[in-house]
Amino acid sequence: MMESFTETKSSITTNKSSTTHEIQISKELQDIKNEVFELKKSHEQCKEKGIKVKKDINDVFKHADDITNTLAKHEKESSQLISRIKHLNAKEKQLDITKELSAHLDQIKVNVKRAKVSFTPETGSIFVRLFLGQVNVKHMRENEKFRLKQEYEKFKKKTNPQFILFVVLLLLYPQSSFVTTSWQIWLLYYYITLALRENILLVNGSSIKPWWIMHHYLSIAGSLTNLLFPLSESFSYFLPQVTYFSGCQGLVQILTNRYQQGRLYKLVAMGKANIIDVTGESEGWGNDPGWTPSALFLFPFLLFVQFFQLYNSFSFFAFAYQRGGNVEWQVFSCGFIFLCLGLGNLLTTLSVYYQKWKNFSKYNKEN
Numbered sequence: 001m002m003e004s005f006t007e008t009k010s011s012i013t014t015n016k017s018s019t020t021h022e023i024q025i026s027k028e029l030q031d032i033k034n035e036v037f038e039l040k041k042s043h044e045q046c047k048e049k050g051i052k053v054k055k056d057i058n059d060v061f062k063h064a065d066d067i068t069n070t071l072a073k074h075e076k077e078s079s080q081l082i083s084r085i086k087h088l089n090a091k092e093k094q095l096d097i098t099k100e101l102s103a104h105l106d107q108i109k110v111n112v113k114r115a116k117v118s119f120t121p122e123t124g125s126i127f128v129r130l131f132l133g134q135v136n137v138k139h140m141r142e143n144e145k146f147r148l149k150q151e152y153e154k155f156k157k158k159t160n161p162q163f164i165l166f167v168v169l170l171l172l173y174p175q176s177s178f179v180t181t182s183w184q185i186w187l188l189y190y191y192i193t194l195a196l197r198e199n200i201l202l203v204n205g206s207s208i209k210p211w212w213i214m215h216h217y218l219s220i221a222g223s224l225t226n227l228l229f230p231l232s233e234s235f236s237y238f239l240p241q242v243t244y245f246s247g248c249q250g251l252v253q254i255l256t257n258r259y260q261q262g263r264l265y266k267l268v269a270m271g272k273a274n275i276i277d278v279t280g281e282s283e284g285w286g287n288d289p290g291w292t293p294s295a296l297f298l299f300p301f302l303l304f305v306q307f308f309q310l311y312n313s314f315s316f317f318a319f320a321y322q323r324g325g326n327v328e329w330q331v332f333s334c335g336f337i338f339l340c341l342g343l344g345n346l347l348t349t350l351s352v353y354y355q356k357w358k359n360f361s362k363y364n365k366e367n
């Protein structure tokens with residue numbers, strides 16, 4: 001009897017402990033259950049919202065296509081109407097109503113041209129289509145355009161010091177074909193990336209001077225020429241000189257980029273530059289007085305690099321002349337490319353500083 005009572009008491013205690021444990025688990029499980037269902041509900045709402053937003057985006061682009069087609073129709077019709085007005089007799093052309101109609105048509109053509117810039121899809125230049133194909137590279141959202149510009153500036157900031165790194169490696173290992181080839185491949189990648197990004201920025205409204213696009217095309221040609229340069233007497237002769245030039249170029253690019261970034265921020269704040277303009281390539285530079293100590297400090301460094309380019313050109317042509325033209329085609333090609341780069345950069349720099357000086361003088365007179 002006593003043993004039976006003890007077993008019963010033990011069983012009750014065990015069941016009570018088990019029940020308490022189950023209650024604790026049930027509470028935790030209930031919390032998890034509630035959170036799971038809340039998450040599921042939120043996810044379903046997000047999914048429905050995503051489907052709606054996707055439909056709205058498709059509708060927006062459909063409307064944009066309709067606007068583009070309508071603009072093309074308006075452009076064609078306005079041109080036809082202008083042509084019909086031109087065929088009116090001299091007396092009708094002098095009427096006020098005719099002049100008013102011509103003014104309206106001219107304004108419509110101007111408005112159509114501006115609107116097409118915003119709505120017409122663009123694939124960019126031949127260079128962009130060569131890499132990306134026939135795809136639209138124009139962004140409709142302003143934050144996406146600004147992101148493009150930010151990534152471009154970030155790329156330049158990160159890669160400029162690598163000029164110095166490769167120069168150090170080339171000086172330490174001048175006979176290493178691996179280091180030399182890596183440097184040439186990196187230069188090719190660097191200039192192709194710059195040119196590609198600048199072409200896309202140009203489509204999206206950034207003001208980039210045509211010379212800088214051409215500059216990078218020439219640099220791509222130069223990098224490819226260097227990559228194809230055989231390890232010959234000519235290559236060994238010019239490698240140290242070109243290495244020193246790359247080091248100087250890297251240092252000047254770092255200094256120039258820091259100066260131009262500060263000037264661009266100021267121009268954007270003053271409303272004289274677009275928020276997606278890139279450093280050193282905004283058309284606002286021409287209207288910027290900017291005749292600062294920093295600009296004067298950069299001037300001799302820029303001239304040094306540009307005259308170094310012209311000196312490189314002279315060296316390549318002199319080398320070919322001394323050997324009666326019996327040299328690799330890369331020698332002539334490098335000489336020509338350095339000549340174009342040196343003259344183009346020199347003329348651009350002088351024109352920019354001359355414009356700065358004129359604006360500075362005008363600003364002083366007015367104040």
